[in-house]
Amino acid sequence: MNITRRTLMAGTAAALALGAARVRAQAKQKIKAAFMYVGPVGDFGWSYQHDQGRKAVEAALGERVETSYVESVPEGPDAERVLTQMARSGADLIFATSFGYMDQVIKVARQFPNVKFEHATGYKRAPNVSTYSARFYEGRHVIGLIAGHMTRTNTIGYIASFRIPEVVRGINAAFLAARSVNPKVQFKIVWVSTWFDPAKEADAANALIEQGCDVLMQHTDSPAAMTIAEEKGIYAFGQASDMREFGPNARLSSIIDNWNPYYIARAKAVLDGTWESTDTWGGIASGMTEIGGFSDRVPFEVRKQAMDAAIAIAAGRLHPFTGPIRKQDGSPWLAPGETADDATLLGMDFYVEGITDSLPR
């Protein structure tokens, strides 16, 4: 903090001496980057991957960055307190890594115009607030293909967290892909109203298995469902993190969030004084969404199809939401050959045709 202030003062003095009104931010010698997580860093899922990003920043920038984190911060008023504390204690750059921190980030950012904020998966920006997310739905398409091939009961279980566009989009993408290779596939969807509660996630997995699901997908943060899938001898996919060790037999593949390059680039931008408010939505192409290795249990043809799909998505030749697609109520959404635009995807609050669940109110 002292160094920062001194640098800024020196910069101001130099600008005054030169008589030049320099608007551009000054390069810094050293920055403090703070990270706020919704779960524990040891969840081996979502928060774990963000913390891997923090470590990557430390490894890449060494002496020039000092990082800190606060874990298990509930979405809501607590987030505001933690963000304020981070900004007050001299953080130059703050990563708020859950959707539900959105309004708190905007509010605190207004009070600390010199601190840069990075909000994951949100859509509200400000001059000092950037948003970033990964196109997880691209990964969902790939694992949806595998799931459609691998299910024997034609029933795929999906553990969902909250009704937000990111989760709804993931369900739709996975469902469309699974249906495209297996027209008989049904999805059973359970909303658990939490990001992280291993016991509840495990209970949801058990409930789905009892209802005949033999492949599980999840949009929650712990490996509990993977553990139950392993125990019950069915299949599942790693979510956010690879989760291989939790289900050596159950795991078919995984969607891995790789935040490392983005976090390093953003920290560097603050160091160089080039940070600007941006909106980043990376996917398989940029490496933000990675597909984990395929299990040997996946037949070669299926692996090849999944790999081809991933490559086609990365190359921009394939869009997981390509018409004709109807909405759940039967009304048309995408005409044949038409692809979904980002704005619709970012606000997606409807199921596609064929999903029998109804969105929670």
Add this chain to the structure above:
Amino acid sequence: MDLAALDPLLLLASLLAAATPLIWAAMGELVVERSGVLNLGVEGMMIIGAIAGFAAAVATASPALGFLAAAAAGAALALLFGLLTQILLANQVATGLALTMFGLGLAALIGQPYSGIKPPPATRLAGQIDVMVPLGLALAGAVWWFLARSRPGLILRAVGENHDAAHALGYPVVAIRLAAIAFGGACAGLGGAHLSLVRVPQWTEGMTAGAGWIALAIVVFASWRPARVVLGAWLFGGVTILQLNLQALGLGIGSAWMSMAPYLMTILVLVLISAGRSRAALGAPACLGRVFDASG
């Protein structure tokens, strides 16, 4: 959708399993509170039990030894609370909250090498039912008998209702409370170990995810009576399991409402039983949370 697709026996088994950690933790806390001590550190003791039980079970390949270690670890952490509040006379609410934070942090530290490791499988009696489920119900019966029918139980209640009078009669107030605190810790530890060894079976940081707080709520909900603790735990566990299963069936029940229901019911019960009546009618021990200082 077809309700017949719900196997009532499977559903019942899931319900009993889901309620078991709550029954253990809440029953322990009930005894602690009946002795006049408010220990808000249930969550911390549960998670310590979860990791200690997990680590011991992995090391010895025996779930039974894991549960024993969980009880010991929970009791040890509880005795730390006992030392601070009963001997050093620290504030119980603040110490209890600190105990939760300490337990969560310590468990995360101990748990570092244990992620992704499989514990030895616990013996299941049927479906998701393991031996801790009937033992939990037996515990409830034993606690009821102890408090309502035995002389030591009467003394414990006396300490909780009026520690000065109990002291004047020559009962060792501090020693009795320390014993209750250790018992409560052991029970919470066992509840935590049930999560990490049976229900999920894995170790993940923070895996209790608020179960300790629900246990505390259940004790109040039950107005400090063992049978009602069991009912409360079934209700809390049952609502969760039922709504998950109904969703799996495809019945669009408002999941947010269902998640909220047990808490709303606790508030409702509190309002109903406390309406226009004294604290005593509520069933709260009169000395709950008060500092006892024999020299004072």
